[in-house]
Amino acid sequence: MKASVFVATSLDGYIARSDGSIDWLNESNSLVPEGEDCGFNDFMETVDALIMGRKTFEQVLTFGDWAYGETPVIVMSHNAVVIPKHLTATVSYSSELPSDLLNRLESLGMNHVYVDGGTTIQSFLEEGLIDDVCITRIPIVIGEGIALFKKTDTDIHLIHLTTTAYDFGFVQTTYKIEKK
Amino acid sequence: MKASVFVATSLDGYIARSDGSIDWLNESNSLVPEGEDCGFNDFMETVDALIMGRKTFEQVLTFGDWAYGETPVIVMSHNAVVIPKHLTATVSYSSELPSDLLNRLESLGMNHVYVDGGTTIQSFLEEGLIDDVCITRIPIVIGEGIALFKKTDTDIHLIHLTTTAYDFGFVQTTYKIEKK
Numbered sequence: 001m002k003a004s005v006f007v008a009t010s011l012d013g014y015i016a017r018s019d020g021s022i023d024w025l026n027e028s029n030s031l032v033p034e035g036e037d038c039g040f041n042d043f044m045e046t047v048d049a050l051i052m053g054r055k056t057f058e059q060v061l062t063f064g065d066w067a068y069g070e071t072p073v074i075v076m077s078h079n080a081v082v083i084p085k086h087l088t089a090t091v092s093y094s095s096e097l098p099s100d101l102l103n104r105l106e107s108l109g110m111n112h113v114y115v116d117g118g119t120t121i122q123s124f125l126e127e128g129l130i131d132d133v134c135i136t137r138i139p140i141v142i143g144e145g146i147a148l149f150k151k152t153d154t155d156i157h158l159i160h161l162t163t164t165a166y167d168f169g170f171v172q173t174t175y176k177i178e179k180k
Numbered sequence: 181m182k183a184s185v186f187v188a189t190s191l192d193g194y195i196a197r198s199d200g201s202i203d204w205l206n207e208s209n210s211l212v213p214e215g216e217d218c219g220f221n222d223f224m225e226t227v228d229a230l231i232m233g234r235k236t237f238e239q240v241l242t243f244g245d246w247a248y249g250e251t252p253v254i255v256m257s258h259n260a261v262v263i264p265k266h267l268t269a270t271v272s273y274s275s276e277l278p279s280d281l282l283n284r285l286e287s288l289g290m291n292h293v294y295v296d297g298g299t300t301i302q303s304f305l306e307e308g309l310i311d312d313v314c315i316t317r318i319p320i321v322i323g324e325g326i327a328l329f330k331k332t333d334t335d336i337h338l339i340h341l342t343t344t345a346y347d348f349g350f351v352q353t354t355y356k357i358e359k360k
Contacts, residue, residue, distance in 0.1 A: 011315075011338060011355070012329035013193040024335060135191075139340050139355055143332035149192035152323035155204060158191060160319050160349035169340035173351050175191070175319055 001106045003051075003113050005121055005133040006043050007148060008170075014145030015118055020059055028138045031168040038136050038172055039164075048110035049074060051101065051124075053117030054081055054093075074101065076120050098124045118146045125149075125156070125177075132161070134174040181286040183231075183293050185301055185313040186223050187328060188350075194325030195298055200239055208318045211348040218316050218352055219344075228290035229254060231281065231304075233297030234261055234273075254281065256300050278304045298326045305329075305336070305357075312341065314354040 008025055009015055016022050032038075050068055052060075054077040060067065066087065073091045075081045081093040094101055105113060115124050124130050135148070149156075158175035165171045188205055189195055196202050212218075230248055232240075234257040240247065246267065253271045255261045261273040274281055285293060295304050304310050315328070329336075338355035345351045 012327070137353075139338040141329045141332060141336035141338070143329065143335070147192070149321045149323065152321060155323070156321035158319040158321070158349075160345065160351065163343060163345035163351050165340065165343035165353070169338075171340065171343050171351075171353050173317075173345070 001102050002131045003115050008136040009148050010140050010142045012141045013147050015148050017145045047112050047114040050114045053120035056117030098127050122150050132176045136170050136172040139169040181282050182311045183295050188316040189328050190320050190322045192321045195328050197325045227292050227294040230294045233300035236297030278307050278309050302330050312356045316350050316352040319349040
């Protein structure tokens with residue numbers, strides 16, 4: 001089972017402002033040419049499921065359009081999650097431990113999951129369960145917010161795979177995480 | 181007068197651990213081929229002076245070899261700074277405000293300064309005095325430390341200039357700061 005992170009951050013490493021808002025990201029997206037998705041759809045075609053935190057789920061619901069098509073989405077939550085009727089075919093929720101969830105999805109024949117959301121990414125990282133991270137840096141400093149990387153017990157060493165600098169200023173780098 | 185930042189950070193945006201140590205950076209430098217300096221000497225040849233904080237100065241003194249040759253170095257400090265005898269020809273200290281210092285250096289015929297050190301970079305950034313930043317990202321997450329970018333009053337917008345991904349995993353990006 002491979003677990004990947006695919007995320008945009010500010011230049012100072014935040015995935016959202018402290019209140020969860022991504023106005024700065026939406027604003028920066030106005031720089032992006034029509035039809036350019038920085039590899040998101042290609043990436044989505046490689047994943048069998050998406051695992052995200054409850055807060056992230058609640059936020060993507062506010063976006064209106066559902067960006068994940070028929071891909072199964074598992075929302076990590078200790079409590080019940082209200083899933084809108086039009087999404088019940090693909091969205092479920094789970095309070096499993098990260099490793100238990102990955103084992104279960106693997107037993108269902110899945111090979112590649114996309115892990116999203118600050119808290120969820122952190123919990124998978126802490127368990128050493130993330131294989132690679134693709135970070136798209138937006139050329140803006142927002143000063144504070146929800147950091148992609150939080151305090152860790154030990155340093156995390158990564159191996160650089162690829163970097164793409166887009167004309168419109170986004171810089172996307174993919175790293176493989178060195179397993180301990 | 182142009183003011184530039186040229187700095188290495190961890191993937192999570194720290195220039196040093198909380199205690200100022202850069203063991204992680206020195207360790208990562210072992211990946212770098214002999215003779216590769218990621219553009220540092222070329223950059224140094226363009227600058228007329230280096231402005232750094234006192235803590236940074238005290239740290240670079242511990243490195244043994246002085247990396248800045250004959251380039252004038254101004255150490256920002258509210259108090260007197262002890263300058264080793266062999267450096268008194270090029271190193272001085274100042275408690276001037278960032279803008280006053282830049283004006284004075286400009287009146288001496290200088291056109292380009294290199295601003296270094298967490299606190300000093302921040303104070304120049306806050307005053308809108310930095311023109312460009314060159315960030316070399318080391319592929320390691322250290323979890324906490326002295327951040328390159330701190331809390332800001334307003335978002336800082338940047339314009340991407342160039343990105344170089346080195347074979348050994350460092351990714352160097354230069355941004356121009358959009359003036360308000």
